[in-house]
Amino acid sequence: xxxxxxxxxxxxxxxxxxxxxxxxxxxxxxxxxxxxxxxxxxxxxxxxxxxxxxxxxxxxxxxxxxxxxxxxxxxxxxxxxxxxxxxxxxxxxxxxxxxxxxxxxxxxxxxxxxxxxxxxxxxxxxxxxxxxxxxxxxxxxxxxxxxxxxxxxxxxxxxxxxxxxxxxxxxxxxxxxxxxxxxxxxxxxxxxxxxxxxxxxxxxxxxxxxxxxxxxxxxxxxxxxxxxxxxxxxxxxxxxxxxxxxxxxxxxxxxxxxxxxxxxxxxxxxxxxxxxxxxxxxxxxxxxxxxxxxxxxxxxxxxxxxxxxxxxxxxxxxxxxxxxxxxxxxxxxxxx
Amino acid sequence: xxxxxxxxxxxxxxxxxxxxxxxxxxxxxxxxxxxxxxxxxxxxxxxxxxxxxxxxxxxxxxxxxxxxxxxxxxxxxxxxxxxxxxxxxxxxxxxxxxxxxxxxxxxxxxxxxxxxxxxxxxxxxxxxxxxxxxxxxxxxxxxxxxxxxxxxxxxxxxxxxxxxxxxxxxxxxxxxxxxxxxxxxxxxxxxxxxxxxxxxxxxxxxxxxxxxxxxxxxxxxxxxxxxxxxxxxxxxxxxx
Numbered sequence: 344x345x346x347x348x349x350x351x352x353x354x355x356x357x358x359x360x361x362x363x364x365x366x367x368x369x370x371x372x373x374x375x376x377x378x379x380x381x382x383x384x385x386x387x388x389x390x391x392x393x394x395x396x397x398x399x400x401x402x403x404x405x406x407x408x409x410x411x412x413x414x415x416x417x418x419x420x421x422x423x424x425x426x427x428x429x430x431x432x433x434x435x436x437x438x439x440x441x442x443x444x445x446x447x448x449x450x451x452x453x454x455x456x457x458x459x460x461x462x463x464x465x466x467x468x469x470x471x472x473x474x475x476x477x478x479x480x481x482x483x484x485x486x487x488x489x490x491x492x493x494x495x496x497x498x499x500x501x502x503x504x505x506x507x508x509x510x511x512x513x514x515x516x517x518x519x520x521x522x523x524x525x526x527x528x529x530x531x532x533x534x535x536x537x538x539x540x541x542x543x544x545x546x547x548x549x550x551x552x553x554x555x556x557x558x559x560x561x562x563x564x565x566x567x568x569x570x571x572x573x574x575x576x577x578x579x580x581x582x583x584x585x586x587x588x589x590x591x592x593x594x595x596x597x598x599x600x601x602x603x604x605x606x607x608x609x610x611x612x613x614x615x616x617x618x619x620x621x622x623x624x625x626x627x628x629x630x631x632x633x634x635x636x637x638x639x640x641x642x643x644x645x646x647x648x649x650x651x652x653x654x655x656x657x658x659x660x661x662x663x664x665x666x667x668x669x670x671x672x673x674x675x676x677x678x679x
Numbered sequence: 680x681x682x683x684x685x686x687x688x689x690x691x692x693x694x695x696x697x698x699x700x701x702x703x704x705x706x707x708x709x710x711x712x713x714x715x716x717x718x719x720x721x722x723x724x725x726x727x728x729x730x731x732x733x734x735x736x737x738x739x740x741x742x743x744x745x746x747x748x749x750x751x752x753x754x755x756x757x758x759x760x761x762x763x764x765x766x767x768x769x770x771x772x773x774x775x776x777x778x779x780x781x782x783x784x785x786x787x788x789x790x791x792x793x794x795x796x797x798x799x800x801x802x803x804x805x806x807x808x809x810x811x812x813x814x815x816x817x818x819x820x821x822x823x824x825x826x827x828x829x830x831x832x833x834x835x836x837x838x839x840x841x842x843x844x845x846x847x848x849x850x851x852x853x854x855x856x857x858x859x860x861x862x863x864x865x866x867x868x869x870x871x872x873x874x875x876x877x878x879x880x881x882x883x884x885x886x887x888x889x890x891x892x893x894x895x896x897x898x899x900x901x902x903x904x905x906x907x908x909x910x911x912x913x914x915x916x917x918x919x
Binding site for chain 2: 558563567568569676
């Protein structure tokens with residue numbers, strides 16, 4: 344049996360930090376291009392806040408993509424539904440939102456966000472059972488079904504709430520900016536960064552410290568083998584799908600407050616960004632999704648400032664560049 | 680000796696292809712049954728069909744007298760079937776420990792069983808907290824087998840465990856499988872390595888074109904070179 348005893352130590356697994364360095368390098372490179380340090384700091388804070396919101400919306404989609412190989416083009420519907428549901432709570436309590444008390448504002452915002460997550464998650468349950476279940480393993484049909492679902496959801500929202508844009512004013516305590524010298528960082532952006540980081544840490548803890556997380560990570564890599572070990576991965580997938588939908592709903596609330604408005608087509612502008620993030624991050628990789636979201640937001644903000652005409656295609660160019668460097672995304676988890 | 684696993688008239692289609700064309704076989708309790716055959720004969724498909732990874736289009740599969748051909752893979756696994764695929768399929772992103780924690784399913788790892796496994800595969804103890812993706816091919820195979828035996832299983836389906844491994848590792852792996860056999864395990868083993876097949880097999884089944892073309896004692900086939908050449912195209916010695 345001695346042949347089986349490993350006599351040579353394993354090569355120490357290299358920590359792949361190149362993708363982590365990428366946003367840092369991008370931020371540093373733009374300092375001389377932007378010129379003004381205060382402008383650079385404002386743009387960087389805006390990028391981080393936007394990146395965190397995109398990450399919240401995209402994190403569920405990347406797990407769904409990676410875990411069950413499902414192309415859900417209707418993910419954006421959960422974002423819009425989440426935003427609309429929030430208005431059902433925020434509108435009747437407008438007075439509390441405008442009160443000059445952080446606690447009163449949060450007492451309305453928190454239930455609104457929780458209700459949005461619950462409704463989006465429940466909608467996720469219905470979508471998975473009705474639209475996705477019959478078309479597992481059939482990508483073309485998945486695209487048709489989920490795109491159709493998105494259109495139906497959008498039209499239903501138009502029917503229920505009308506075509507007009509619904510204003511969603513920020514609560515009083517989150518208006519304005521923190522001022523550091525001549526740098527102004529919007530309060531709401533700081534909150535968005537904190538929530539995004541909290542979601543990232545929570546997902547990482549679940550994925551790395553719990554058996555459920557082990558199953559999700561294993562399922563992303565080889566769902567067939569997870570089933571061969573005796574686990575019903577369909578149930579796991581349903582849970583992940585609902586969680587992803589709920590997170591999209593949370594992202595929708597945050598985006599609505601960021602833009603201070605809601606409309607039925609609000610997810611259209613975000614869907615492309617989210618897919619770019621999921622693809623460049625690597626399907627199924629939460630770490631890749633996190634870095635990808637920051638990169639996309641940085642390119643949008645820095646690019647929009649430096650070369651406004653390039654803003655329309657900057658994220659596609661970023662995706663092309665990343666995929667030329669790493670064809671399976673920043674952190675390849677699946678072999679797809 | 681009673682049959683733990685029985686397949687009767689099993690057909691499997693994969694897309695347009697008719698792979699298994701009426702398989703009848705039985706695996707006796709407590710024995711190692713070798714499944715031999717040329718590449719493409721349908722050996723891996725047979726294991727995957729038993730495991731429910733590919734659905735049988737017709738026929739009956741019984742495990743301990745219970746029909747399982749319509750059951751989902753997780754249900755079959757929970758009825759006590761361990762599966763070691765040809766690709767090993769260890770979860771590269773997970774550590775050795777995490778791979779085994781998942782395989783243990785409902786409870787914590789059994790220390791006695793773990794020590795028994797470490798007795799065969801000391802490398803697994805050494806690399807307990809290393810990512811499985813950084814293990815060598817032989818070590819991955821050890822992990823794949825350890826995952827299948829970390830809990831008592833009624834039946835082990837093992838697909839070419841020696842494929843691509845160094846001779847020294849193969850010898851050790853055979854010793855491990857012998858020990859598992861001595862503990863009373865029932866194994867259906869696909870293997871191309873003659874030495875391994877002769878050392879481990881009690882019974883042998885030979886497949887060709889999706890059907891069983893020979894069944895008998897492993898020792899008898901090992902001693903009959905003309906029969907080997909007729910069934911397998913060349914002698915088992917040449918497979919080494």
